[in-house]
Amino acid sequence: xxxxxxxxxxxxxxxxxxxxxxxxxxxxxxxxxLEHARHKxxxxxxxxxxxxxxxxxxxxxxxxxxxxxxxxxxxxxxxxKLRIEKESRLRFRFVQDIYxxxxxxxxxxxxxxxCINRDGHRGFPPEIEALxxxx
Amino acid sequence: xxxxxxxxxxxxxxxxxxxxxxxxxxxxxxxxxLEHARHKxxxxxxxxxxxxxxxxxxxxxxxxxxxxxxxxxxxxxxxxKLRIEKESRLRFRFVQDIYxxxxxxxxxxxxxxxCINRDGHRGFPPEIEALxxxx
Amino acid sequence: xxxxxxxxxxxxxxxxxxxxxxxxxxxxxxxxxLEHARHKxxxxxxxxxxxxxxxxxxxxxxxxxxxxxxxxxxxxxxxxKLRIEKESRLRFRFVQDIYxxxxxxxxxxxxxxxCINRDGHRGFPPEIEALxxxx
Amino acid sequence: xxxxxxxxxxxxxxxxxxxxxxxxxxxxxxxxxLEHARHKxxxxxxxxxxxxxxxxxxxxxxxxxxxxxxxxxxxxxxxxKLRIEKESRLRFRFVQDIYxxxxxxxxxxxxxxxCINRDGHRGFPPEIEALxxxx
Numbered sequence: 001x002x003x004x005x006x007x008x009x010x011x012x013x014x015x016x017x018x019x020x021x022x023x024x025x026x027x028x029x030x031x032x033x034l035e036h037a038r039h040k041x042x043x044x045x046x047x048x049x050x051x052x053x054x055x056x057x058x059x060x061x062x063x064x065x066x067x068x069x070x071x072x073x074x075x076x077x078x079x080x081k082l083r084i085e086k087e088s089r090l091r092f093r094f095v096q097d098i099y100x101x102x103x104x105x106x107x108x109x110x111x112x113x114x115c116i117n118r119d120g121h122r123g124f125p126p127e128i129e130a131l132x133x134x135x
Numbered sequence: 136x137x138x139x140x141x142x143x144x145x146x147x148x149x150x151x152x153x154x155x156x157x158x159x160x161x162x163x164x165x166x167x168x169l170e171h172a173r174h175k176x177x178x179x180x181x182x183x184x185x186x187x188x189x190x191x192x193x194x195x196x197x198x199x200x201x202x203x204x205x206x207x208x209x210x211x212x213x214x215x216k217l218r219i220e221k222e223s224r225l226r227f228r229f230v231q232d233i234y235x236x237x238x239x240x241x242x243x244x245x246x247x248x249x250c251i252n253r254d255g256h257r258g259f260p261p262e263i264e265a266l267x268x269x270x
Numbered sequence: 271x272x273x274x275x276x277x278x279x280x281x282x283x284x285x286x287x288x289x290x291x292x293x294x295x296x297x298x299x300x301x302x303x304l305e306h307a308r309h310k311x312x313x314x315x316x317x318x319x320x321x322x323x324x325x326x327x328x329x330x331x332x333x334x335x336x337x338x339x340x341x342x343x344x345x346x347x348x349x350x351k352l353r354i355e356k357e358s359r360l361r362f363r364f365v366q367d368i369y370x371x372x373x374x375x376x377x378x379x380x381x382x383x384x385c386i387n388r389d390g391h392r393g394f395p396p397e398i399e400a401l402x403x404x405x
Numbered sequence: 406x407x408x409x410x411x412x413x414x415x416x417x418x419x420x421x422x423x424x425x426x427x428x429x430x431x432x433x434x435x436x437x438x439l440e441h442a443r444h445k446x447x448x449x450x451x452x453x454x455x456x457x458x459x460x461x462x463x464x465x466x467x468x469x470x471x472x473x474x475x476x477x478x479x480x481x482x483x484x485x486k487l488r489i490e491k492e493s494r495l496r497f498r499f500v501q502d503i504y505x506x507x508x509x510x511x512x513x514x515x516x517x518x519x520c521i522n523r524d525g526h527r528g529f530p531p532e533i534e535a536l537x538x539x540x
Contacts, residue, residue: 015306016319017161021154021209022458023320027440027466028152031433036285043345049286050293050344053427061432064471071465074156074320075313150441151454157323158455162305162331166298171420178480184421185428185479188292195341196297201334209455210448287431291424291479298422344426 006081006097008041014076024071030107031064034096037080038111047127056118057125062091063112070106077101086132090114090122141216141232143176149211159206165242166199169231172215173246182262191253192260197226198247205241212236221267225249225257276351276367278311284346294341300377301334304366307350308381317397326388327395332361333382340376347371356402360384360392411486411502413446419481429476435512436469439501442485443516452532461523462530467496468517475511482506491537495519495527 012033020026039049052059072078079099087093091114098107115124124132147168155161174184187194207213214234222228226249233242250259259267282303290296309319322329342348349369357363361384368377385394394402417438425431444454457464477483484504492498496519503512520529529537 013310015302016309017155017163017302017305019156019320020152021156021158021455022463022465023156026152027469028433028436031436032285032287035287035432039286040283048345050289050426058427060427060476061473063473064432064469066469068466068468075318148445150437151444152437152440154455156320157328157330162334163298163301166301167420167422170297170422174421175418183480185291185424193292195292196338198338199297199334199336203331203333206330210453287425287433289426290422291426291428293426296422 004083007083008037008044009079009081010037010040011077011079014072014074014078016074019074024073027068030066030068030098030109033078033080033098034066034082034094034109034111037082037096038094041082041084045127045131052115052125055125058116058118059113059128060116061111061113064109065111066107066109068107070100070104072098072100072106078106084131084135086135087112090124092124092128092132139218142218143172143179144214144216145172145175146212146214149207149209149213151209154209159208162203165201165203165233165244168213168215168233169201169217169229169244169246172217172231173229176217176219180262180266187250187260190260193251194248194263195251196246196248198245200245202243203241204243205235205239207233207235207241213241219266219270221270222247225259227259227263227267274353277353278307278314279349279351280307280310281347281349284342284344284348286344289344294343297338300336300338300368300379303348303350303368304336304352304364304379304381307352307366308364311352311354315397315401322385322395325395328386329383329398330386331381331383334379335381336377336379338377340370340374342368342370342376348376354401354405356405357382360394362394362398362402409488412488413442413449414484414486415442415445416482416484419477419479419483421479424479429478432473435471435473435503435514438483438485438503439471439487439499439514439516442487442501443499446487446489450532450536457520457530460530463521464518464533465521466516466518468515470515472513473511474513475505475509477503477505477511483511489536489540491540492517495529497529497533497537 018025018029082094082096085093094111096109114122153160153164217229217231220228229246231244249257288295288299352364352366355363364381366379423430423434487499487501490498499516501514519527
């Protein structure tokens, strides 16, 4: 994420139960970190993933591309940075990076998704539409 | 669970991501194993935890007592055995044990719960009531 | 935990992936919260669960007693409070409570454990011994 | 995976705790499924991810590309199919697909990795080298 300011960032500690028998954060757990950062970003805008679900709008991923660059371990503190972009009329894209406190680049991800509505059609609720149109 | 036949048992493999940096299955993961065995037990009776939720009946734990007796590790295969009992008019109790293939007793648990209904009152759906009345 | 000041407390946000199909934090996840608070407590004293493991001292739970009093949901913020006590010569006990921001008592737990050393005998490293002797 | 027979397949049930508040298996959990299938594949060849770690050879992912095509839900049964390929001299690639019992294509993934050895250099242990050379 070299050339743009992130839209949001979130810092947290590695939790020991997130580490596997290799003593590093398990690959799947980074998707937890990325999801939590996306949902906190929405929350920072007054939007709620859970409320969208209750209203019949399910934001879902359709593709994840993740480059694992360096591991996180017990005791590490990390920052997730993210930027939201419009992938297409019906798709959003989150560009997300994780860094250690010392600046080590841990992970680069591109998380692409859409919104599936209770009536079956795709299309974003107005708040997400407005957010993407600003990009 | 020495003196009663179990009502249900389920055998599975430890998954490596369930092991933590000590190289053993993390304490929290055993609650996953115990929950999965309870839900598969219900399913074996034609009952579904998820369907109860959709119908407005949430089966929830109110207390867990778990004795950790021996660890499970990568490569281990385990069996969860369970028995359901009536704790009180509004409470069920699952007595659950986990064993390794070589007979090692891994865990003993007593998981006590109730049912919270969408209208706020407690009380079991008829299928669970019938199940507990047989005990 | 009404009559003693806690030894440590830690506040965090519910993460949406921690919620299950009932829309509440899954029972197993609270053990993650409790473990993370215990390990951060050790860290606040300059002690590390992971370092103890590397040095051949595995702190392990032998028993968990958890009362689930009220659920946490998406959007909730919670505080884990803990107190460490000496259960016996070879056992520690963590008394842990979780509260919501509005004061709702979410969970009460008693987590009892010991230390298994690489040479097979039980017994705490001096730092933990000293900690327990102050209780 | 239309045009090749898989090298391995593994069938399992969705566990309810793997479902999130949308009522579907959480995105991160599929990485657990994929990892477990890879490790069981190694085990079917007499190889162990945990043993490699103890011997100083850490098999790690460097990139994951995952297309989420259809969700899994409570009660679903799924099969993970995989094929191993040589990505480059120092990289392996697992092509993995998940299907529901009714044939629905749930997920397609390309998981690329390498081996980091305790002495710091990259390079596979002979058993993995031999496996990749057959491809």
